[in-house]
Amino acid sequence: MSLLDGIREKVTASLSEWIKISDPKSNWTIEEFAKINYNESLIIPHCVDCIIVNQCWFKNEENKKPDEFDYSKCPEIPLEKRGLYHPDCHDKKITISNPKPNDIIVFDLERRMDYLFNKKKNWIVAMGYNEEEKNEVFQLLEKLSKESYCQGNYKNNPPSDEKKKYGFRIRINLQFPGKREKLGKIYQITSSYIVYPNGKLKNNTPIGGWN
């Protein structure tokens, strides 16, 4: 990298609103954790809270990133032990350039389209689409999900404590366009994902509610 490139990268990062969570002492991510059947005993001394977000990208705003440990409730913990998500946590927030839709990889969405059209067909039809347009709906959902995520138009969707080890969930708000007799209408729907490392989003439900 040239000196100019280095300066450009630093300036871009300083203007960015996005962070990557990174634990320099751990190679564990949610992907690696899945490989071992989410077996918590195998990740010691690392913890679930840190592993599920390691190398993941978040907008640096409240409710769009993991909650940090609240040390105001534990003032006795010395400063040098105060980590990001728990005492002695190694995770760091690294500023990254604002992601662009092309940086994002959405997966598991296409294979859920049959389910969507089977269970929520009447809803899709009410927005002006028909069953033959499954691929068009898929492409729209994928494109809108990437764009909306990059715009930070999402919220944390925290699961129960028992389920948090399966990944950090978000609900992305989508402005879904109507078609045919609904042309010109915009529907405020949500799509649920699990954040995976380095810009990957695992779809959990294509259309999971209303924004």
Add this chain to the structure above:
Amino acid sequence: MKIFDDIRLLKDSDYYNNNGIFKGRIGTINSAEIRDNCFEVVFIDERFFDKNFKWTDENMSSVKDDIFLEIPIEDMEVVEESDATDEDILASIPLQNKEWWCKVENGYIVNLLGEKKNKIPYDYNS
């Protein structure tokens, strides 16, 4: 029992009830893999099951958000099988690892290698 099968919840518990889900409710298996003897199940707005219900621009915003719960295998029964093939299941399993437990057949938790997890049928912890 496998991904995308419709299931009926067979019992109540604080965990289910506090999430607004009660015995008898129909849901759909949403995860390919079995984790800790549980599938993830999604419960959608019950109006989606009513063939006569008409969604309109006026009532769409009243749709209830999907609810995701981890349900132990013994707490549910299949009411409608999906047509998901082993190939579909494999594609949805983390890292396409055939060792993941992913189906329940004749009381056994099995994987795509044909291995059985439990020794005694219907006793999923054996």
